[in-house]
Amino acid sequence: MTRLLLASGCALLALAALAAEALPPLDEPAATRGSAVYSHYCVLCHGEKADGKGVAAKTYRPPPANLVASVYPDAYKERIIREGGSAVGRSPYMPPWGKELSDQQIADLLAYLRRIKANPA
Numbered sequence: 001m002t003r004l005l006l007a008s009g010c011a012l013l014a015l016a017a018l019a020a021e022a023l024p025p026l027d028e029p030a031a032t033r034g035s036a037v038y039s040h041y042c043v044l045c046h047g048e049k050a051d052g053k054g055v056a057a058k059t060y061r062p063p064p065a066n067l068v069a070s071v072y073p074d075a076y077k078e079r080i081i082r083e084g085g086s087a088v089g090r091s092p093y094m095p096p097w098g099k100e101l102s103d104q105q106i107a108d109l110l111a112y113l114r115r116i117k118a119n120p121a
């Protein structure tokens, strides 16, 4: 019985380790390209530091999200970026970018968002 418990404990630990490593390593060149896309399309609302305090932020209630503190996974961020706030039941002031930005630009933005989350400016 003890051995069985030990074995399942180990399996759980192994699973936890796998989950922690699920994200591929950060693609730095993509994050750098994403930073340029961000400065062009997102900075006005989300701000220079991506903390949600852009020049236009005061206009919006709810305010633009603090992207450094975001708790959402990449899949959710990709969806709100492509389809806009209304598509996920959030504010329509978060515009949909799926028609304006290429898949590459969106992937680069996600890499940039991962980088600033790991190293807030």
Ligand code: HEC
Residues within 6 Å of the ligand: 038, 041, 042, 043, 044, 045, 046, 056, 060, 062, 063, 064, 065, 066, 067, 069, 070, 071, 072, 077, 080, 081, 085, 089, 090, 091, 092, 093, 094, 095, 097, 109
């Ligand atoms: C016109 C202002 C505006 C612009 C421009 C804008 N956003 Fe937003 N964004 C918002 C608002 C407002 C919210 C919060 C919506 C809510 O809370 O209901 C938001 C939410 C988000 C979220 C959800 C994050 C979280 O943790 O909740 C992401 C991701 C995001 N924006 C990314 C972007 C990206 C990337 C761009 C540029 C391509 C961008 N936004 C451009 C206004 C904007």
